[in-house]
Amino acid sequence: MAQGCLIVCDGNNGAGKSSVIRAIEEFLHSRGHSYLVTREPGGTRIGEKIRSVVLDPETPELCDTTELLLFAAARAQHLKEKIIPAIQAGKVVVCDRFTPATVAFQHYGRGIPLSLVQSINGFALEGFSPNLNIILDVDPEIGMRRVASRGEGLDRMEMQKLEFLTRAREGFLRQAEEAPDTFVVIDASQPFDAVSANVLAEVDALLAKLA
Numbered sequence: 001m002a003q004g005c006l007i008v009c010d011g012n013n014g015a016g017k018s019s020v021i022r023a024i025e026e027f028l029h030s031r032g033h034s035y036l037v038t039r040e041p042g043g044t045r046i047g048e049k050i051r052s053v054v055l056d057p058e059t060p061e062l063c064d065t066t067e068l069l070l071f072a073a074a075r076a077q078h079l080k081e082k083i084i085p086a087i088q089a090g091k092v093v094v095c096d097r098f099t100p101a102t103v104a105f106q107h108y109g110r111g112i113p114l115s116l117v118q119s120i121n122g123f124a125l126e127g128f129s130p131n132l133n134i135i136l137d138v139d140p141e142i143g144m145r146r147v148a149s150r151g152e153g154l155d156r157m158e159m160q161k162l163e164f165l166t167r168a169r170e171g172f173l174r175q176a177e178e179a180p181d182t183f184v185v186i187d188a189s190q191p192f193d194a195v196s197a198n199v200l201a202e203v204d205a206l207l208a209k210l211a
């Protein structure tokens with residue numbers, strides 16, 4: 001059986017994660033891989049309920065600690081119920097957002113101490129970690145414009161201010177610098193075809209390494 005793995009696609013709002021994941025999915029399909037595409041928060045029945053609370057734009061009173069714990073709770077359920085079983089079945093799991101977002105938003109963005117965010121992430125992960133974290137990096141103003149141009153309503157995290165998203169961007173880049181073996185940063189300001197080609201080259205390289 002093929003070796004399963006977890007590929008995370010993360011980065012600021014509007015960087016192009018969902019678009020890139022569609023390209024990864026087509027790529028995996030065309031290569032005949034068995035795969036699972038999923039997202040955080042969410043990915044499970046319970047996780048999607050948590051998502052509806054944590055991303056609800058009508059809950060401005062949600063405090064930072066609750067936010068962190070809700071993201072972690074959704075992740076714990078997601079891992080146990082969906083991600084780990086899929087990896088054990090030899091699937092390539094592709095997840096839209098994961099721990100990099102928690103560190104970027106809850107530590108760099110909200111200011112919750114890094115040690116606390118890491119220990120709560122660690123508690124939810126139980127020693128598990130992604131094989132590859134693809135960080136799509138773009139100026140947050142461009143990301144905000146892209147989100148607005150989709151013409152859909154904004155969720156609670158998409159309503160964050162530019163300063164918050166600028167700190168989060170720094171946080172994504174810092175994590176990549178600190179763990180170059182498992183992070184790759186892609187310049188997401190490029191035209192989509194270039195972004196997608198860069199991402200697929202990284203996915204291809206990982207799968208070749210695991211084969």
Ligand SMILES: Nc1ncnc2c1ncn2[C@@H]1O[C@H](COP(=O)(O)OP(=O)(O)OP(=O)(O)O)[C@@H](O)[C@H]1O
Pocket residue numbers: 012013014015016017018019020146147149150158188189190191192193195
């Ligand atoms: N490289 C790119 N250049 C220009 N536009 C892009 C690029 N990548 C994505 N877009 C467009 O920007 C918008 C946001 O892209 P997408 O929904 O993939 O981002 P996202 O990171 O998933 O956003 P969110 O954080 O809200 O989930 C879409 O309309 C998409 O078509």
Ligand SMILES: [Mg+2]
Pocket residue numbers: 017018019096
């Ligand atoms: Mg998206």
